[in-house]
Amino acid sequence: QSVLTQPPSASGTPGQRVTISCSGSSSNIGSNTVNWYQQLPGTAPKLLIYSNDQRPSGVPDRFSGSKSGTSASLAISGLQSEDEADYYCASWDDSPNDLYVFGTGTKVTVL
Amino acid sequence: QLQLQESGPGLVKPSETLSLTCIVSGDSISSGSYYWAWIRQPPGKGLEWIGNIHYTGSTYYKPSLRGRVTISVDTSKNQFSLKLNSVTAADTATYYCARPLRGWLQFSSWGQGTMVTVSS
Numbered sequence: 530q531s532v533l534t535q536p537p538s539a540s541g542t543p544g545q546r547v548t549i550s551c552s553g554s555s556s557n558i559g560s561n562t563v564n565w566y567q568q569l570p571g572t573a574p575k576l577l578i579y580s581n582d583q584r585p586s587g588v589p590d591r592f593s594g595s596k597s598g599t600s601a602s603l604a605i606s607g608l609q610s611e612d613e614a615d616y617y618c619a620s621w622d623d624s625p626n627d628l629y630v631f632g633t634g635t636k637v638t639v640l
Numbered sequence: 641q642l643q644l645q646e647s648g649p650g651l652v653k654p655s656e657t658l659s660l661t662c663i664v665s666g667d668s669i670s671s672g673s674y675y676w677a678w679i680r681q682p683p684g685k686g687l688e689w690i691g692n693i694h695y696t697g698s699t700y701y702k703p704s705l706r707g708r709v710t711i712s713v714d715t716s717k718n719q720f721s722l723k724l725n726s727v728t729a730a731d732t733a734t735y736y737c738a739r740p741l742r743g744w745l746q747f748s749s750w751g752q753g754t755m756v757t758v759s760s
Contacts, residue, residue: 531686564746566687573736573750574687585741585748617687621745628702629689629745 532557533618533632540638541608549635551601551618557630561621563601565594566631568615577616578603605637613639642666644737644751652731652758658724662737662751669718670695675744678711678722680733681753688733692744693720700744727758 534552541547551563565578576585578594581601591612593604601620605612618632648660662676669676675692682688691701693711701709705724713720724731734753741748 566747568687573753574747575750576741576746576748579741579746579748619687619689619745626703627700631687631689634686 531633532622532626532630533620535616535618535632535635537633538636538638540640541605542640543608543610545608546604546606547608547612547637548605549603549616549618549637551603551632553599553601553620555599556624556626557599557620557622558596558601559599560623563594563596564619565592565601565603566617566619567612568617570614574617608639610639613637642739642749644739644749646735646737646751646754648735648754648756650755650757652727652756653760654728654758655726658722658727658731658756658758660722660735660737660754660756661719662721663717663719664739665718668715669713669720670715673743674739675700676713676720677738677740677744677747679736679738679747681736682730682733690722690724690735694744729758732756732758 562580566574567577568574581596582594643665645663677692678690693699710723736753737751738747739749740746
């Protein structure tokens with residue numbers, strides 16, 4: 530069972546803004562950076578956001594990340610049909626756990 | 641262009657050892673300060689970090705798998721490997737190898753994944 534909690538699903542119509550939350554604790558998000566991954570059906574995950582709010586080269590600026598305290602958020606603005614995917618947050622969880630944890634995942638549906 | 645390719649048996653019997661290799665091309669596994677990783681995903685479920693390895697052999701493992709898992713590196717073949725012993729049905733998953741953007745946890749390059757089923 531993951532220590533990073535995400536809503537199971539989120540949805541929006543094309544062009545809308547969708548926000549996904551990731552709730553953690555002081556031992557993970559509260560003291561470490563957050564990464565976000567997008568996983569399209571049947572494919573390997575793709576790094577979408579790293580270090581809370583940084584986009585790797587090639588990721589559209591429609592995707593943005595933020596962190597506050599023990600929670601983080603991923604926002605998708607100008608939602609497009611190709612954004613329909615699973616999204617996972619991830620962060621290092623400090624001692625005594627000492628492991629990299631992924632969130633529970635959020636399925637985004639474009640209506 | 642960096643490419644990672646997992647290889648290994650798709651079927652493993654319970655109590656036996658799962659062995660996978662990640663073949664790296666387009667970059668030297670010895671370059672940079674990357675910690676190369678194994679991550680898995682059971683069917684229909686979320687992602688699970690297994691562990692990381694640096695080309696020097698330094699490793700980090702998920703605590704609950706420690707004792708069953710070994711990640712090793714072969715710089716001469718530009719590849720790294722995963723061994724998971726005493727497998728059960730709970731180890732059935734798609735296994736991915738990955739490399740971080742920098743450092744060790746921002747996984748920006750992934751293999752396509754290989755499905756491993758544990759069944760007699």
